[in-house]
Amino acid sequence: MNQSLFRPRRPALFAAMIMALTLSLAACGGKQDEVGSSPAGASAGSPEAAAMAAFRHLRANDLGKAVAVSVPPAHLQQARQSWDEERRSKTITDEERAEFAATMERLTAPGAEQQMLAEIRPQLEQFQGDMKAQLPAMVAMGKGFVIASINESQDIPEQNKPQAIDAINALGRWVEKGEFADIGRAEKAIAEISRTARSLPVSTLDDVQALDFDGLMDLASVAVAGVKKTVGHYGIDIDGALDSARAETIDRQGNQATVRVHFNLFDAPLSYDAKMVQVDGAWYDQSTIDALSDTADDSTSQD
Numbered sequence: 001m002n003q004s005l006f007r008p009r010r011p012a013l014f015a016a017m018i019m020a021l022t023l024s025l026a027a028c029g030g031k032q033d034e035v036g037s038s039p040a041g042a043s044a045g046s047p048e049a050a051a052m053a054a055f056r057h058l059r060a061n062d063l064g065k066a067v068a069v070s071v072p073p074a075h076l077q078q079a080r081q082s083w084d085e086e087r088r089s090k091t092i093t094d095e096e097r098a099e100f101a102a103t104m105e106r107l108t109a110p111g112a113e114q115q116m117l118a119e120i121r122p123q124l125e126q127f128q129g130d131m132k133a134q135l136p137a138m139v140a141m142g143k144g145f146v147i148a149s150i151n152e153s154q155d156i157p158e159q160n161k162p163q164a165i166d167a168i169n170a171l172g173r174w175v176e177k178g179e180f181a182d183i184g185r186a187e188k189a190i191a192e193i194s195r196t197a198r199s200l201p202v203s204t205l206d207d208v209q210a211l212d213f214d215g216l217m218d219l220a221s222v223a224v225a226g227v228k229k230t231v232g233h234y235g236i237d238i239d240g241a242l243d244s245a246r247a248e249t250i251d252r253q254g255n256q257a258t259v260r261v262h263f264n265l266f267d268a269p270l271s272y273d274a275k276m277v278q279v280d281g282a283w284y285d286q287s288t289i290d291a292l293s294d295t296a297d298d299s300t301s302q303d
Contacts, residue, residue, distance in 0.1 A: 047257035047276040048247035050283035059242040061225040064217030070288045072279045080213040087209045100205040107197035116190050117183075127181040136176055143172045163272050170268035179234050188233040196226025241265040257283070 050069070057065035068076055106112060131138075150156060150164050179185060200222055201215075202208050211219060228238045245263040252258075255278035262271045275286040 045281070045283070047249050047252065047278075047283045048259045051259040051261060051274050051276060051285065052245065052247050054285070054288075055242055055245065058224065059239060061221050061228070063221040063224055064214060067217060070285050072282070072284055072289070075289060083213045083216060087211075090209065092205055092209060097205050100208075104197065104203060107194055112194050113187070113191050116194075117187055120186065121183060124181050124183050124186060127178075128183075132178050132181070135178055139172050139176050143168055157273075160273055163270070166268070167270050167272075170266040170270060173268070174235070174266045177235075182234075185233050189230045192226060192230045192233065196222065196230070199226075236266070238265075255279075256286075 053069040054066040057063070057069065067079075071079075106116070109115075146168050147165050150161055150168070153161075156164060201219060202211070208216075208219070231238065241263045245261055247259050247261045250258050250260045250273070257276045257278075259274045259276055260271055261274060262269065264270070276283045277286045277289070278284075
């Protein structure tokens with residue numbers, strides 16, 4: 001698929017992708033009754049309750065609601081307008097239509113699952129035969145490089161670096177198992193990808209462009225559900241991580257707060273800190289507001 005379709009100049013679409021990626025990778029949230037029992041005694045107007053709200057909707061595969069509770073109404077309205085303006089002004093080329101159609105055909109045609117598995121089976125078998133024994137050393141080298149980069153990074157706050165390193169170590173332990181190269185798991189994952197593609201409420205690129213913002217969120221919700229099921233075949237239980245989550249406010253200064261979210265993923269206890277900001281009496285995630293604002297700014301500068 002043409003990568004230009006996913007550049008930041010499509011603000012609402014790119015914001016939705018950011019939300020999906022952030023929520024999926026963070027993999028934390030909880031059911032509504034669990035928010036009420038959060039360690040800090042969360043209430044509807046507390047920073048930790050707000051931090052958990054988006055992930056609660058992600059647990060239900062409702063990306064539209066996850067986005068709606070993550071940004072102030074003015075930002076959400078801006079996203080709606082940006083998407084509407086973009087889809088009305090964008091002219092889809094025949095090349096883009098053809099690439100989209102080819103991708104959908106590859107994923108949904110009769111026998112698509114068998115064809116995709118046949119294409120990757122040689123690489124999986126080669127890994128199982130020749131490279132699996134080298135995996136621990138490769139993982140150790142990769143972890144060392146990433147951890148060094150985290151420690152040296154000027155963009156990651158010092159207080160967040162131990163949490164990032166914990167996540168890398170947990171991921172490394174999962175990679176060392178080599179489950180990503182298991183042919184049986186790959187077969188199930190590919191079948192899930194095809195099922196998800198067949199269930200999408202669109203079949204052409206013009207169908208995608210015809211969607212309003214809510215329709216776009218519905219489309220993304222189907223994709224999120226498919227991703228969760230797909231990675232589940234590799235032992236990555238995102239819904240289990242969502243159910244395990246709890247939040248606590250560790251710092252609050254006026255209309256700003258830091259919320260620490262704890263969850264279990266890759267059979268390891270992990271956590272991350274979310275910066276929250278209060279706008280008109282409600283709490284929102286600062287990084288999501290920034291991402292939405294940045295994509296809107298990019299769109300304005302490129303018009």
